[in-house]
Amino acid sequence: MEADAELLGRLRAGDEEAFVMLVARYQQPMLRLARSMVPSQAVAEEVVQDTWMGVVRGIERFEGRSSLKTWLFRILGNRARSVGAREPRHVPMESLHAVDPARFDRNGQWADPLERWVDESDDRLDATIWSPILKAALDSLSPQQRQVVMLRDMEGLSSAEVGAVLDISQGNQRILLHRGRSRLRAILESTMGKG
């Protein structure tokens, strides 16, 4: 992906190819995020299309105070919220533990040693192998956890940026991130044959 500033210049100049590049890069992540915020795939697709229209029409007014990516996700978040109205404002209380309590002894210490993933010299940590597994794992998270994990860990937004996109407090965001990451780790662990 080329630098924001250059891409922004091309977008403002009405460069069609620059726009297609932007869509190619963000269409799927935006669809995934929208899908977790609204009741159906059809509505999610509308929200994403609506976001692109907002981008085309608003690019003149975009001041570049945030990154282009954060701006895109903020537009998306706003549009999804305006049609979604299904997002509960509280953090659901499911899966309170980062790790299954059965993994600890009665003193709260690990009952069995943990495997060191980094010590493995084989290609078990190859990203292309784990992509499909992690995508499926993401789909198993609660919608709110998925939103936060996607924006923080897939898209690399900061905690403040994610707060603005999703309109949630830092505290709630961190709880959702913690539960989401913990669950992804557990799924990776069990897929690797342990746990």
Place this chain on the structure above:
Amino acid sequence: MLSLRRRDIVCQQAVELVTDYLDGALSRRDRRRFENHLRACPNCSAYLEQIKITIELTGSIQPEDLTPQARTDIVELYRRWRSE
């Protein structure tokens, strides 16, 4: 066996602090307790490493390519939006 001081944390508590730790959101005291625990506990060090790898792998998920049809559709929309 380690003799637990009153304010030491155990593994089951440590795993719940990992996200706050990585976000720099722990109080100075909790951060110290967490790091002390980590130094003494190879399992929790391994756990933190696993979480970091999980984050890294999540960040390297390959996005699907745009289908040719989706590309055509969006270009068509783009031209319409620009001309309106």
